[in-house]
Amino acid sequence: MxxxxxxxxxxxxxxxxxxxxxxxxxxxxxxxxxxxxxxxGHFLFRGKAWTRAAALAWQVFQVIFAVSFFSGGMPLVGLGLLIPAAAIFLLLFDPKATAFFGDRNASASPGTRP
Structure with missing residues (x-):
C-alpha cells in the first residue's frame, strides 16, 4: 500500500x-x-485474535481487486493478487494458526468453560 x-x-x-x-x-x-x-501485521505477530478477522477482510478486498484485474485484461497482476490471498485464507485457518491466536474452544473439553 x-x-x-x-x-x-x-x-x-x-x-x-x-x-x-x-x-x-x-x-x-x-x-x-x-x-x-x-x-x-504488528498485532498479528503478537498473536492477537482480532487480527485474523482484519487479515481475512483485507484478503476479501484483495480477491475483489484481483477479479477486476482479470476483467481489465491484466491476468498476471490478478494472479499476483489472487494467489497470496488464497494462501493467506488457508493459512489463517490452519490448526497451528488457530492455536497461536488463542482459540479457547480447541483446548477446552466439552462441558467446561475456558
Whole structure:
C-alpha cells in the first residue's frame, strides 16, 4: 500500500477525471490502508485474535481487486493478487494458526468453560 501511495503521489499532477480534492482524498485513503495493514501485521505477530478477522477482510478486498484485474485484461497482476490471498485464507485457518491466536474452544473439553 505504501508503494501504491507513493506511485499515486508521483502521478497526482497528471491529467485525469478526478479533481485535486478527490486525488488528495484517495492519497489519504491509501496511506490509511497502509497504516491499518502495518497495525494488523504488528498485532498479528503478537498473536492477537482480532487480527485474523482484519487479515481475512483485507484478503476479501484483495480477491475483489484481483477479479477486476482479470476483467481489465491484466491476468498476471490478478494472479499476483489472487494467489497470496488464497494462501493467506488457508493459512489463517490452519490448526497451528488457530492455536497461536488463542482459540479457547480447541483446548477446552466439552462441558467446561475456558
Amino acid at each position: 505504501l508503494v501504491a501511495a507513493v506511485w499515486y503521489l508521483l502521478s497526482m499532477g497528471q491529467e485525469g477525471p478526478v479533481n485535486m480534492g478527490g486525488r488528495i482524498f484517495m492519497l489519504f485513503l491509501l496511506l490509511a490502508a497502509a497504516a491499518w495493514q502495518f497495525l494488523v
